[in-house]
Structure formats: C-alpha cells, structure tokens
Amino acid sequence: MSEWKIGNLSAAIGEKVKDYLKFDSVEEKLPAFLVNGSDEGPKVLVLGGIHGCEYTSIDAALKVGAELIRSNVKGQVVILPIANPASFYARSIYVHPRDGKNLNRMFPGKETGTDAERLAFQLNETVFKQVDYIIDLHGGDMIEALVPFTIYHVTEDKQVLEQSKEMASLFDIDFVIGSSGQVPGSTYGCAAEQGTPAIIAEAGQQGILSGDNSVLLQEGVKNILRSLGMLDGEVKKTDSTYLSVFDWYRSDQKALWYPDVKIGDNVANGDLLGKLTDEFGETVKEIHSNTNGTVLFLVTSLAINPNDPLLAVGE
Structure with missing residues (x-):
C-alpha cells in the first residue's frame, strides 16, 4: 500500500482527507472525502448529487463520508456527496443549468464538450477508472415520487453483472432492477461496460430531505463495504424482488x-x-x-x- 491519489487529492496510508476535487475544464469544485485505510482492500467510489435536487442521496453520501473512520477501513474509499454542484446550487431539476443536459445521460462524456459532458468526462477519467466498485446514490428529483429501488446494468461481462447484482441486493430495499440499457449514458452503465461493478440506489423524493431514507442509503453503503471486507461486521441480507423490465x-x-x-x-x-x-x-x-x-x-x-x-x- 502507498499514498492514494485521485486527481489533485492525495491521502497517505491511514489518512482521511476532506478537500475539493478540481478539474481544469470544469468550473465547479467538488467536495470530497478520501479515506486511505491502513490495511489492503478494494477501492470504492460513493457518489451523491449527480442530480442536484435529490437531497436525500446527497445527505446520505455526506454522512457516510463524515462517519467513516480511517482506522476502521480496509482499502480505500472516495466519497463525492455533491457530484454536480452547479445543479445543486441552482436547484436545477434533472439537468445542468448551463447546458440543459442530464449528467446521468452523458457518460463517458466529452473532454471538450458542454458543461455536463465535460463533468462526466472528468469524473469518468479521474475517478471511475481509479476504483474497483461504484455506488451511486439517487432519489426522486424535485418533481418525482418513488418507491425505493436499486438498479444494476445487465452487461455481457458475467462477473461484473453478478457482482453488481449482489451489490444492488445489499440495501434494505424490496425492488432490484436489472437494466438492459434503457438509460444510456448513466454512471452505472458506463462503469459496468468498462469492467467496474456499479449500481444506483434510489430513495427519497420530491426535493425533501428524508432522514429515514438517508439512513436506509447510508446503511446500504456500509453493508456493501462490509460485504467487500472493508468494514467489520455482519453482512445483512434482504429478500429482494428482482425485476427485469423497467x-x-x-x-x-x-x-x-x-x-x-x-x-x-x-x-x-x-x-x-x-x-x-x-x-x-x-x-x-x-x-x-x-x-x-x-x-x-x-x-x-x-x-x-x-x-x-x-x-x-x-x-
């Protein structure tokens, strides 16, 4: 093990860093937690706020980042609780306020594209490709009500598919969807096609910060980390209903x-x-x-x- 670097950020062995992740081609800076455990283990990314008005997901990622103790973590975790700051502060439903594009339809992005395309490109190149697993937290946007559910991408890589499906089943959520590409340009689809197991977990709705649903997402993230051997404790299993059509x-x-x-x-x-x-x-x-x-x-x-x-x- 050694120092862990993500873009302009770095954490020494056994160190937890709170700072801003910056990209040359992106105007905003992203708040980040970088945790480099003292023991070997996988590298995991936790995202919140890809959609800026999904407040429960943002709160959940923020709480996980604040709570993780470096001495308890085996491996490395990077948490980006507000991955789309422009949308967050503009209270922009679905889309980036400057180009009107949905960030979760833009991956893997374009290096010299519009604002959302550049942000997607930088996230993919700088962060997605540096980790072994991705957990992307979402919820109902400002005008959406929803039942909590998780999604994984049905890719031809069977190992990635099964690992993603297992991750998606580790939230205390009834519905698990195997998506066959109905949502092109998504975080989890892009990551899975690049060989990285990834999921989206959805809870919370209508621009309201739900403490209960935030805890649900937080516990799901920690349950995945336990399943990967990154945190101590018992892995909790849920009897999920698996859906193949979305x-x-x-x-x-x-x-x-x-x-x-x-x-x-x-x-x-x-x-x-x-x-x-x-x-x-x-x-x-x-x-x-x-x-x-x-x-x-x-x-x-x-x-x-x-x-x-x-x-x-x-x-």
Whole structure:
C-alpha cells in the first residue's frame, strides 16, 4: 500500500482527507472525502448529487463520508456527496443549468464538450477508472415520487453483472432492477461496460430531505463495504424482488399531467396510468400500461414538457 491519489487529492496510508476535487475544464469544485485505510482492500467510489435536487442521496453520501473512520477501513474509499454542484446550487431539476443536459445521460462524456459532458468526462477519467466498485446514490428529483429501488446494468461481462447484482441486493430495499440499457449514458452503465461493478440506489423524493431514507442509503453503503471486507461486521441480507423490465413513459408534447396511479400500485397491461390534457382541461392523450408490474416512480408535476418522464413501471 502507498499514498492514494485521485486527481489533485492525495491521502497517505491511514489518512482521511476532506478537500475539493478540481478539474481544469470544469468550473465547479467538488467536495470530497478520501479515506486511505491502513490495511489492503478494494477501492470504492460513493457518489451523491449527480442530480442536484435529490437531497436525500446527497445527505446520505455526506454522512457516510463524515462517519467513516480511517482506522476502521480496509482499502480505500472516495466519497463525492455533491457530484454536480452547479445543479445543486441552482436547484436545477434533472439537468445542468448551463447546458440543459442530464449528467446521468452523458457518460463517458466529452473532454471538450458542454458543461455536463465535460463533468462526466472528468469524473469518468479521474475517478471511475481509479476504483474497483461504484455506488451511486439517487432519489426522486424535485418533481418525482418513488418507491425505493436499486438498479444494476445487465452487461455481457458475467462477473461484473453478478457482482453488481449482489451489490444492488445489499440495501434494505424490496425492488432490484436489472437494466438492459434503457438509460444510456448513466454512471452505472458506463462503469459496468468498462469492467467496474456499479449500481444506483434510489430513495427519497420530491426535493425533501428524508432522514429515514438517508439512513436506509447510508446503511446500504456500509453493508456493501462490509460485504467487500472493508468494514467489520455482519453482512445483512434482504429478500429482494428482482425485476427485469423497467418500462419508462414519457410525454411527446407540452401538456398537463394527471396520473391515475400512485407509487407502489400494481398495474396490468392496458391499465390507464394517467392522462395528458391541454390548457383547457381537455384530454389530449391517455397513457396505458404496456406491462404487468409495479409503479416505481411517478412525476408529480402538473406541468409537463416534451420528452419529460411521466412514470416508470417495473416488471
């Protein structure tokens, strides 16, 4: 073992560093915890705030970073609790405020691209490629209600797939989704295709900081670290429901959105999920289910723009 370096940051053996991660091509600086344990072990990245209004995920990553004690860690952990500071301080839903692009659709990014593309590129090159496992914490954005769930990427690399699936099952969360690429440019998909086991864990909703859901995410992260031998303690197992379909519904127009379902509802193929109306209240489109499953997340905004998500059903 030796000094551990991530970009401009470094931590000696047995040291914990709190500082800002900086990139030449990115305007913002990212708060970071760098923990270099005294014993050998894997390298793990914990992310929060890829979407700036998902406050529960940010709080969870921050609490994990503050709590980790260097003498208890075997291996190395880097925690970036506010990975998208521009979106966080602008209270920007889904997208980077300067280019209007969703950071979690931009990976692996572009070195000379727009703001979100450059940030994705730097995160991937400087951090993703330096670790063995990635845990990306999310939650319902400012206008989203959701049932907690975890996601892993179904990649052709069977070892990465199985390791990711195992990580996703270590949160005290009922629903685990094996995603087959419905969300291109995501953190976990990009990492998995590069050979790094990675997951997203979602809890919390609607721009509200939930202490209970923050603890749920914190405990899940620590449970993964225990499973990797990086922390002492018993690994807790959850009887999860594994889903292979993550069916997204989006609007094709500017409209008002009136859902007919709630998060957690079970729906059948053909069921009415909601209606889009014009500004006079006349229905312009009905949204019907394409599958049998559970409503995992639901947009709660009345105002809807073209290509905005409406809800997602897991089967």
